Amino acid sequence: MIRVLVAEDQSAVRAGLVLILGSAPDIEVVGEAEDGERAVELARALLPDLVLMDVQMPRLDGVTATRRIVAERLADVLVLTTFDLDAYVFGALRAGAAGFLLKNTEARDLLEAVRTVARGEGIVAPAVTRRLIAEFAAAPARGAEADPAVLESLTRREREVWARVGEGLSNAEIAALLDMAEGTVKTHVSRLLAKLGLRSRVQAAVLARELGL
Structure with missing residues (x-):
């Protein structure tokens, strides 16, 4: 069971999200927060698997x-984001x-996004992440974070997965592309995140693009 905390300040939107999430047999909404402070408080108290977080609260x-x-x-x-909130993203x-995840996401895609993140695969809403990756890659490198020397700590296979x-x-x-077991890929991703000192898969994707992998 995936335990989810919903953080959204608009009550109607929050109710809709809770209704959609609650319709799935493998997802349980364990709490609702109307602002960011409450979201942090409830996350500490409830320890959910995932927080569905609006950016403007x-x-x-x-x-x-x-x-x-x-x-x-x-x-x-x-x-939860929209294309006109890139700075927040x-x-x-x-x-x-x-x-x-885009706010106008269909119900089935919302449920699948929650499951995707729960599996440890943080890249969802491809239209959003590809734009993020492209815009971050086009920006100037940010010091040591984009230092090619980080490659030295990775194995050949980890570099292939990272790319x-x-x-x-x-x-x-x-x-499927690298002829590996899915569990092995997940292990490689976890290891490279630890080695690179990154918190999320999306950050790893951006850095990979910055380094031209």
Whole structure:
């Protein structure tokens, strides 16, 4: 069972999200938060598997709330966003968000996104992540974070997997492309994130593009 905390300040939208999530037999909504402060409080108290986080909320914005939740390792965070909120999305990425989802996402895609993040695959809503990757790759390198020397700590296989992550592929797609077991791909991704000191798969994808993998 995937335990989800929903953080959304608009009550009607929050109710809709809860209704959709509650319709799935493998997902349980364990709490609702109307602002970022409450989201952090409930994440600490309930320890959900995932927080569905709106970026624009009162008292504490979703980016700051995401940063606190990720820093304390309370849960993975799936951010709700729109294309006209890139600045917030970039902030959430740096804060360690595990994935990004458009607010107009269909119900079935919302459920699948939650399952995707719960499996440890943080790249969701391809239209969002590909734009994020492209825009971050076009920006100036950010010091040591984009230092090619980080490659030296990775095995050849980890570099191959990392390059495919940079293309926005899922674990299943990488496994098929590289003729590996999906579980092995997941292990490689976890190891390279640890070696690179990154918090999310999306961050790894951006850095892969920055380094030209």
